[in-house]
Amino acid sequence: MTERVEQRICIKFCQKLGHTCSETIRMIRKVYGDDSMSDTQIKEWFKRFKDGRVSVDSDPRSGRPSTSRTVENVERVQDAINKNCRLTVRELEEDLAIPKTTITKILTEDLGMSRVKEN
Structure with a gap:
């Protein structure tokens, strides 16, 4: 708890x-x-x-998720890299509509890539 x-x-x-x-x-x-x-x-x-509230849990909140580093996005990045291994982080950002920082984390931490070109 x-x-x-x-x-x-x-x-x-x-x-x-x-x-x-x-x-x-x-x-x-x-x-x-x-x-x-x-x-x-x-x-x-x-x-x-x-005022009569019973639950001690937080109310669900709408809006942008706290992270875009989801399983689906990891798979999308991996598929894009498998199709064209010369894509840059910026190109992935434009193609997949995922923030550059998230793509960098996916490539280095989730996919284990050590050399990431950011141009």
Whole structure:
């Protein structure tokens, strides 16, 4: 269990016991010290539980994934390299619409290539 989820459980517990938000913040700070959530986050979660929220898990977020270094992208890069081994990182970036930094990591870390031309 991650420490954030653990703290949310504690916040939910305190709210159910009838503690105030400021009391909850003090208790979280006492237990977790420097690793505790910010006051703003504690207040936000306290309010969510007070308003009837049950789950302590984060809500799913939309938008760009945190990384584009997926199995599918590794396969796409490998296929492109297999078709033309003289492609540069920049050409791969343009052809596959994957960031240059991600392509470099795929080539060096996932595919084990040691010489990567970046022009």
